[in-house]
Amino acid sequence: MDTTAKKKLEIIIEAPMLDRLCRLLDQLELGGYTVLPAVSGRGRNGSWSRKGEISESQRMYVLFAVLDARDLPRVLDEVYAIVARQIGIVTVSDVAVIRAEHF
Amino acid sequence: MDTTAKKKLEIIIEAPMLDRLCRLLDQLELGGYTVLPAVSGRGRNGSWSRKGEISESQRMYVLFAVLDARDLPRVLDEVYAIVARQIGIVTVSDVAVIRAEHF
């Protein structure tokens, strides 16, 4: 099976900012992204947990997008502009994909 | 601590196909796999969100399996046969594991 090299961009972002981040990515016209819910964590701002919470304000989501290395620089710049002020971290890693025509 | 090189296979798959994918992987007798629920996303078929949904048909799950590089080709072939017709994407990346005897 042939595989193609791509980049996986992963953004851990606080819930109140998730919609704005998605709207940004929609404008950037990436191939796609997927959002996973986190249930607890710890960082410099202390620890949090979803146990029994009704407010979304403290939770984090993990959004990831598999994209072409060529698209990475412009996407990182735009994402950084949002994440810099908010709580969130951004990582990039290497992946190989099958069905490259999808991206 | 000694680590061993392995591959991480990650499959983003639509909910109605999840059971069939798992049954396939069970037959392939991999060491194991784990399934994470996604809450929203966007792709070529538009965007989706679990907010308040009662139907599973539009949601995606992320299944990942840590496995030996030698097993990868046969697994990819079989997985591709399923995912090719459905909504889903498949990525492979490099990881190191401790407790290699587990796999």
Added chain:
Amino acid sequence: MDTTAKKKLEIIIEAPMLDRLCRLLDQLELGGYTVLPAVSGRGRNGSWSRKGEISESQRMYVLFAVLDARDLPRVLDEVYAIVARQIGIVTVSDVAVIRAEHF
């Protein structure tokens, strides 16, 4: 955008041990970690699924921490001491981060 190389440590751990693992990581004073809930899986101990379950004892969580390569050895040693006896697997992979000052 400048990126910095880091390590991503990922631990799949059974629910009853999650609190103890988090307490351990808190003592190790890492930059942070995030916990994702899994919904089903299969391993050497058979398969499990959260469907309709009220007991947490069989579920797995995926904890990940982005950290500096220098911190990895001591963290792996401590984590191994816990995970060795329990159900769980530990993987390490390479990532690049923006906002390196966060870690």
Added chain:
Amino acid sequence: MGLFDLAVANLISPPILFFALGLGAAMVRSDLVVPEAVAKALSIYLIMAIGFKGGVEMASSSLADAALAIGAGIVLSFAIPFISFGLLRTTSRTGRTDAAAIAAHYGSISIVTFIAASDAGAALGLAAAGFMVAVAAAMEAPAIFSGLMLAGKQEGQSGRELVRDVAFNGSIVLLIGAFLIGWATGDSGRLVVEPFFYDIFRGVLCLFLLDMGLVAGRGLVRQAGDIRFPVILHGLYMPLIGAALGLIAALLIGMEPGSGALLMTLSASASYIAVPAAMRLALPKAKPAISLTLSLGITFPFNLIFGIPLYYAVAGMMLGG
């Protein structure tokens, strides 16, 4: 009661108003959300309750009438997709596979629409026969097979797996199971569960329809722009065609107004749970967003707000004493 009064009575009932509130909140992009897990549980509750009640009422139903009604339902579910497919193909440029998938949605039923219509009927004093629950269950699946026939030969399908998935689909199993439990335990069973399955039912329906409004509204906001106008129109006239066919069937088998209005509603409604999942397995090339937006975002609100009072009014006139 005239059509106008009926429409007004329906429109100012709390369940419909909460549905409208949900729709409106989604339109203004409010972040109001009923958690997915709770929404699913509410639908389980409503299906259990409606199934159980139907079963209890079987005591006063004739089995021959039930068999006739179930037969009529199966025929309708099987036939409606052919009409829907033909109309879609002639009025819009929808491809064969997509048209077949949409058509399957319209032949099948929306159990939530059925529940809302039953509730409206009860409020109007036009109760239906208990076996209408069995009719609803029977109408869920046949349309799927019509859809597959319309789509033509597809590669890699596994018919047996599909039949099993459809037949043992959660909401059918629950609806029929609860129906049988209600039938078996009758009034003594009813006594046990009355406060939970009867008394608070209409309040729970308000909460559930709030969520349905939110979901339908969010779907519309997200997707409606991508759907061509003739397809959107299909979502508005197809329920009327379905209801007309349901009425004809009800006349032919001599149903009472309450049951007839429900048969019309079932025929008019489009599936958005069982069929979308089945289509992903059986017709993976069909684009899921179109059919789901149509059935959930357009036909469902149309039926809930305008359709149901209309069907009761017409059924009252055509089938009534």
Added chain:
Amino acid sequence: MGLFDLAVANLISPPILFFALGLGAAMVRSDLVVPEAVAKALSIYLIMAIGFKGGVEMASSSLADAALAIGAGIVLSFAIPFISFGLLRTTSRTGRTDAAAIAAHYGSISIVTFIAASDAGAALGLAAAGFMVAVAAAMEAPAIFSGLMLAGKQEGQSGRELVRDVAFNGSIVLLIGAFLIGWATGDSGRLVVEPFFYDIFRGVLCLFLLDMGLVAGRGLVRQAGDIRFPVILHGLYMPLIGAALGLIAALLIGMEPGSGALLMTLSASASYIAVPAAMRLALPKAKPAISLTLSLGITFPFNLIFGIPLYYAVAGMMLGG
């Protein structure tokens, strides 16, 4: 009833005892957890119910009184942050942005505290006017704008997006929507939903307050050590200052004791849903843990256990016949 009897009656009511059970369980680090999805759904239920009831009771309210009360609420919500900010800045070394964020929480309201107080009032026979629900809704947002003013110019803010997010915030939309539905359908609507929204309400409140106790207790266990003493004190005296201002407003506009006690409670309570989210968007540099621990871990239990009976006792004396 004297203050002492009131306090005792409040303290030994099941809802408050379940809240205390939750607090205690969290303190001993029990793993008791109400799932997040269910907790959210319970809060939706309670908001729907309280909104609906308020609307139904509007039949017996004067619109002029309602307008006056809403006006008073807006002024209070807008003004209280300035007091909170000033006190924080003079008594503690809290930075400008953090102090502004905390102050915004105190100007806004806690809808759960409002619901618990309404319930306590009903139990005491001191029912409030229906429009107090609208007052609660009106008091949610103004404080946010005071907070932004106090924080001074921040980079990169988008005012318009924020106003929209705040105005169409889920709990406000639901509270006002349910209020209007109650108002529109009145007693006939009430009949439909009585078992669900009225009869089981107090039992559901027990379950919900159990969860609130768990959440508040866990927050305290996790964070309280990181918060400086003068800031913790702020969480204890600020509700008293807010209540005093609420009392003055109630006296000025001539409220009845039941409504006045609710205005006091609203002024005394601090937001922990809408404002924290808004602050993350508008003042991202403010540390969220401090303000949330203060409003949810300290002020909320204080109001629930000591504040509410106190406010009813004082309102009874000062506003009563």
Added chain:
Amino acid sequence: MGLFDLAVANLISPPILFFALGLGAAMVRSDLVVPEAVAKALSIYLIMAIGFKGGVEMASSSLADAALAIGAGIVLSFAIPFISFGLLRTTSRTGRTDAAAIAAHYGSISIVTFIAASDAGAALGLAAAGFMVAVAAAMEAPAIFSGLMLAGKQEGQSGRELVRDVAFNGSIVLLIGAFLIGWATGDSGRLVVEPFFYDIFRGVLCLFLLDMGLVAGRGLVRQAGDIRFPVILHGLYMPLIGAALGLIAALLIGMEPGSGALLMTLSASASYIAVPAAMRLALPKAKPAISLTLSLGITFPFNLIFGIPLYYAVAGMMLGG
């Protein structure tokens, strides 16, 4: 009522029929699922309700009787694992650690079985003393320590952490807390929560048992093939042995039939929430799938369908007037 009539009355009650529906749906691999969050919330509700009711009923109980019953429960929970362990080791080739883990499950209790039995008792007019709730709570933990003794010395265990985790386990804290609240508030508290905790209780139980049937059935489908026959048999005869020991204890301390049947049920039931989690921490080498499948997939349905009516019948004969 004779044993046969009792069995029939139990079998055709809606809660048991919904349990059977769940079992059946899982067996045919239907996709029917009650969301995990809701299932957990339902169990919280049921524990709160049963605890509260027990507390309210303490008004008519003697404390001496309560102390005796609690003592008996502790002895049973502590003793039963030794029998279970011995039988497992002699009849099957289960290893020491696995046998110890399974034995701990059988000494402890299933609170859901207790709730279903209480409900069946109430339906039969054989109400139990309020303190049986405290007996249930007291029987949860002792078996865990027997299990550890049976397993022998394990490396790396932290006894103190374990004791704390077990003692402050969510369902024990909630059961005892709700019990104390019911006791403290008595009939006036009951009035507040009657519609929620009493009236709809049996209906909620139907929904919950539907889920329990689904979970038990899915566990069986998934795992039963991997479990050796003598171990499966253990899941069927062990409840009978437990019930017999419970009966002896009930005779010795002179219990009434309703309470005695519950003590039998508690002894007969096996834990599937608290003990599995404790075993993962204390005996990580024990394979969790075996013990969980046994207690949840075999013993639980056995008790629910056959055991409970049997225990009531025997208790009625042996302890009755």
